[in-house]
Amino acid sequence: AQSVTQLGSHVSVSEGALVLLRCNYSSSVPPYLFWYVQYPNQGLQLLLKYTSAATLVKGINGFEAEFKKSETSFHLTKPSAHMSDAAEYLCAVSDSSGGSYIPTFGRGTSLIVHP
């Protein structure tokens, strides 16, 4: 069965600092991996996805993530945080085990950006 672990329910950074949000996955078969962002009282919006092409994936708003199979990780980074990045970030995994690619989500990490 697939699963996702997001370390840290809250991450706090200063504006302009590096953002690092951690995601580890468990999957018995090659997975597809996704990062979504959720603003208050909104649905989820896709930031980026890994689909077995390049291991370094670039997304919207300056975010990127690197797929590391040996570490079963897909951490999200951004070189310089902006106030508008404050939101909830959710990592998801999707693979063919147990059904046809149904996304499983982590608990999410709330990013707090200080002026």
Add this chain to the structure above:
Amino acid sequence: EADIYQTPRYLVIGTGKKITLECSQTMGHDKMYWYQQDPGMELHLIHYSYGVNSTEKGDLSSESTVSRIRTEHFPLTLESARPSHTSQYLCASSEWKGNAEAFFGQGTRLTVV
């Protein structure tokens, strides 16, 4: 911009009432999902569908039911609402292929009093 809509956005209803949460998408996606989201908890899959006349229960046991009579429509029904049903409900859809991302509606925040 994602074309998936949920109504109502907010609902406060009394215990014992029957409710239906609506979800529609205009993208022609075969797969649709209902997730339940509580603060600090992961999104829990409660129902999903592979297409018309297909419905499956998700990982989280739920007293709700769903139907998929038309491709674009995937409503969720609670026959008798209880305070334990208070939560945010998110509907999503995706293409059939495995690397397809899910498109989400804005959610319905349900409060049962």
